[in-house]
Amino acid sequence: MDKVFLTRWFWWVLLLPCTFVGARVAQVVWYDPSALGPDPAQSLVDLFGTIALWLLCAVLFVTPVQTIIKARWLLRQRRALGVACFGYALLHWLSYAGLLLEWQWQNLGQDLLKRPYIIVGFLAGLMLLVLAGTSNNASARALGRRWRILHRLVYPAAVLVLIHMFWVARSDYTEVALYSAVVLLLLLHRWRQQAKSS
Amino acid sequence: MKTPVGSTLTEADVTPETVYLNRRQYLKTSAVAAAVLVAPKLKASESTFGADPAPLWLQSQNKQASPSPFSTTEKLTPYEYVTGYNNFYEFGTGKDDPEKYGQDFKPHPWQVTVSGLAEGTGTFDLEDLLKGLAVEERIYRLRCVEAWSMVIPWLGVSMAALLKRLKPLSSARYVAFETVYRPEEMPGQASFFAAIDYPYIEALRMDEAMHPLTLMATGVYGRSLPNQNGAPLRLVVPWKYGFKSIKSIRKITFTDRQPQTTWQKANAREYGFYANVNPAVDHPRWRQSEERRLPSTLFASNRVPTLPFNGYAEAVAGLYQGMDLTKHY
Numbered sequence: 415m416d417k418v419f420l421t422r423w424f425w426w427v428l429l430l431p432c433t434f435v436g437a438r439v440a441q442v443v444w445y446d447p448s449a450l451g452p453d454p455a456q457s458l459v460d461l462f463g464t465i466a467l468w469l470l471c472a473v474l475f476v477t478p479v480q481t482i483i484k485a486r487w488l489l490r491q492r493r494a495l496g497v498a499c500f501g502y503a504l505l506h507w508l509s510y511a512g513l514l515l516e517w518q519w520q521n522l523g524q525d526l527l528k529r530p531y532i533i534v535g536f537l538a539g540l541m542l543l544v545l546a547g548t549s550n551n552a553s554a555r556a557l558g559r560r561w562r563i564l565h566r567l568v569y570p571a572a573v574l575v576l577i578h579m580f581w582v583a584r585s586d587y588t589e590v591a592l593y594s595a596v597v598l599l600l601l602l603h604r605w606r607q608q609a610k611s612s
Numbered sequence: 613m614k615t616p617v618g619s620t621l622t623e624a625d626v627t628p629e630t631v632y633l634n635r636r637q638y639l640k641t642s643a644v645a646a647a648v649l650v651a652p653k654l655k656a657s658e659s660t661f662g663a664d665p666a667p668l669w670l671q672s673q674n675k676q677a678s679p680s681p682f683s684t685t686e687k688l689t690p691y692e693y694v695t696g697y698n699n700f701y702e703f704g705t706g707k708d709d710p711e712k713y714g715q716d717f718k719p720h721p722w723q724v725t726v727s728g729l730a731e732g733t734g735t736f737d738l739e740d741l742l743k744g745l746a747v748e749e750r751i752y753r754l755r756c757v758e759a760w761s762m763v764i765p766w767l768g769v770s771m772a773a774l775l776k777r778l779k780p781l782s783s784a785r786y787v788a789f790e791t792v793y794r795p796e797e798m799p800g801q802a803s804f805f806a807a808i809d810y811p812y813i814e815a816l817r818m819d820e821a822m823h824p825l826t827l828m829a830t831g832v833y834g835r836s837l838p839n840q841n842g843a844p845l846r847l848v849v850p851w852k853y854g855f856k857s858i859k860s861i862r863k864i865t866f867t868d869r870q871p872q873t874t875w876q877k878a879n880a881r882e883y884g885f886y887a888n889v890n891p892a893v894d895h896p897r898w899r900q901s902e903e904r905r906l907p908s909t910l911f912a913s914n915r916v917p918t919l920p921f922n923g924y925a926e927a928v929a930g931l932y933q934g935m936d937l938t939k940h941y
Contacts, residue, residue: 442910448692448693448907451696451697452693452908453908454909455910529896529897585800586807587805587807588803
């Protein structure tokens with residue numbers, strides 16, 4: 415199959431959640447103001463956060479799935495998945511800062527200094543920013559061997575995201591426990607692979 | 613069944629067992645009859661809010677509600693949000709979970725067990741507990757600790773009137789409330805990873821409970837409480853964060869020691885016993901100096917400043933005179 419087509423096709427798939435959210439937003443703005451509930455800004459924050467989390471899990475899934483079904487093409491899409499994950503994490507932050515807090519810089523700053531779940535979330539976001547910023551071929555070439563090491567940042571980022579979720583949870587840990595189990599399994603798998611190859 | 617001490621009930625009010633056992637059949641028949649008789653008149657409200665599934669005695673007691681001078685004139689939060697955006701963790705953590713997963717809950721028949729330092733202890737049918745008490749409509753602000761708020765037209769009876777009927781002893785300094793425990797009907801209670809203990813427990817100091825603003829709610833928006841709002845009986849304390857207003861109350865206990873509440877037990881640093889709305893005391897998770905009055909829109913979050921005691925300071929600040937509210941948050 416044509417490589418360029420494959421890459422582009424994949425990018426369109428990654429935009430699907432965005433069109434879904436966009437459709438809901440359009441519905442709220444032009445048709446039914448209650449389509450996202452009584453607190454639409456908070457709904458958007460939650461939606462983008464969830465999508466980013468799924469994509470983060472998807473990134474971590476690529477290597478183990480690839481070894482099982484031997485789909486080399488999947489490995490080539492890992493960077494696209496990662497960049498999309500950062501994109502949705504950015505939308506998650508933008509909707510929190512812009513829609514919920516309406517860019518009150520003082521409150522944004524206070525949240526960032528005082529509220530632990532926001533601190534870890536922000537740190538995870540910064541890590542994703544570094545990864546997305548160095549995901550292009552030029553950076554990979556420039557960094558050489560160090561690129562692979564740098565991009566292992568995705569693991570601490572995933573752990574911080576789970577802590578972020580754990581601290582956001584108020585009355586029940588079922589959801590964060592599920593995601594933690596998934597991430598833990600993926601990390602264990604990765605660790606075993608590493609042990610085997612060395 | 614015991615008769616509440618000091619109530620106006622007599623032996624003649626006690627329902628014969630045969631009638632009692634047949635009451636569901638009776639209710640069904642009379643509900644059908646009533647529906648046929650009054651159908652044209654009720655149509656508007658039923659099409660807006662759906663049929664009221666509560667027993668007829670409760671429906672009719674709620675319908676006799678009189679307006680209260682304690683009501684605010686602020687714009688009401690629409691019914692669909694009051695009943696579709698809830699924190700009722702017994703039914704799930706999502707805001708729309710209580711409406712989705714609360715429908716299998718059966719709030720009738722309902723009994724309340726009263727124990728502790730009172731003369732009127734025992735287990736009472738809800739109907740007997742409420743009989744003769746005047747239902748009022750009170751439009752209160754509800755301020756959630758998560759920094760959003762609503763304006764809600766509750767129906768209910770004065771808590772003071774209800775508690776007086778139970779004749780608390782002078783040694784009773786606190787009153788604790790407990791939500792029903794039915795994990796088979798409340799999926800949140802059955803959760804393996806629950807972060808709070810069930811059954812849910814809340815409590816008030818006696819003078820807080822007897823304060824005229826404190827309401828034992830039986831309805832909302834002119835009809836009986838939907839399951840997701842705490843059917844059939846819930847507390848409403850408008851000057852405290854929403855989590856104090858415990859839902860689906862099954863037990864009332866009078867005590868001389870400050871009870872440990874569910875949220876204090878789960879996280880004492882975040883949730884104090886008093887939980888008075890206080891913009892000056894920040895919460896580790898949410899900024900309490902302002903709130904988003906729901907419904908908000910996507911591009912205007914409808915932020916309003918949060919007032920001390922949720923705007924009820926004039927009425928209730930005296931209860932806390934001399935207390936350091938940054939310590940007793």
